[in-house]
């Protein structure tokens with residue numbers, strides 16, 4: 107797949123600046139409530155400020171190279187899985203649509219390879235504002251609302267001729283062989299927070315401060331709550347835990363779909379493997395923002411617990427990672443791609459932008475170490491079903507790009 111990286115590609119316009127985070131948003135609360143607040147009334151549907159002029163910036167908005175390498179990863183998996191005749195590219199929470207746009211440019215450059223494959227794009231997005239931005243960027247605005255078909259709320263054709271449909275829920279996406287992508291999606295979903303006390307686990311809730319007008323505060327539930335009963339694992343050793351049940355449900359759905367129809371899922375987010383405790387925070391205008399101030403106006407986020415996602419896959423699929431973003435991108439050939447883009451452009455502003463983007467993505471002090479990549483793959487992609495117990499006679503399975511040095515967990 108490295109050959110594809112040497113294809114000269116045009117340099118995408120636009121840059122980004124700062125590392126960020128993302129959210130479920132919040133509505134004013136009248137009684138102690140869990141942190142889970144419904145996204146449709148939240149930040150993304152009202153503000154949703156991704157990009158330089160917004161509240162936070164993400165990798166695809168920083169450099170085109172990120173989306174290109176993710177696009178290559180899917181093509182490489184498609185080849186490794188025997189080039190199925192069709193695949194759906196399903197992106198959860200596509201933001202401004204930039205990542206899909208960059209991936210579709212790669213698919214277009216590899217048109218001769220994908221000639222006999224019917225590709226369609228399926229975007230799961232709850233924000234009307236962001237879906238409009240996606241439609242404009244991906245189709246030039248040539249979309250149709252789709253009231254008759256209750257599953258997709260909008261349809262269009264990409265600039266490269268690929269059909270695109272929009273949905274509010276992963277369950278609405280038609281079944282079929284699919285590649286799923288969730289970039290900075292899971293960190294935006296609502297979480298429950300728990301604190302271990304001398305009396306046992308208590309849930310961290312949000313309440314109105316009786317002493318200060320219009321001020322919210324954190325309180326501990328006086329006793330156990332249904333959530334403490336359900337979400338705290340018996341073997342838990344931390345004394346503060348954040349759980350995102352919605353992420354668990356979505357991973358279960360992705361794992362079932364991959365088990366039944368084939369494909370793969372790539373999750374990219376900042377997170378940890380079940381080690382961190384208190385990560386809930388807010389971002390506004392690229393600065394840290396008190397999560398309890400002006401609910402609904404800041405991007406709220408919590409690190410993704412990949413150990414929880416792995417557990418939620420429930421053995422339906424194999425999992426790979428999490429692997430640090432800088433290792434994944436290095437394995438995917440980011441250095442070669444950067445050199446090609448630098449050679450293809452003579453203007454210094456573009457050079458500066460490309461080098462800045464590379465540094466943001468790869469520098470361990472920026473996004474290189476704290477962002478992680480995690481994959482769900484069918485078991486047979488990693489271990490050949492060994493019907494005759496003659497495994498030594500079989501050729502090895504192709505390694506999974508980006509993760510090559512990792513062993514299956």
Ligand code: SAH
Nearest residue numbers: 145150164199200201230231232233289290
């Ligand atoms: N992937 C993009 C955007 C990340 S921000 C990027 O990396 O740039 C999170 C995205 O998820 C936004 O598009 C937001 O509107 C969407 N989103 C948040 N909650 C959602 C939900 N429950 N279902 C579908 N999309 C959701």
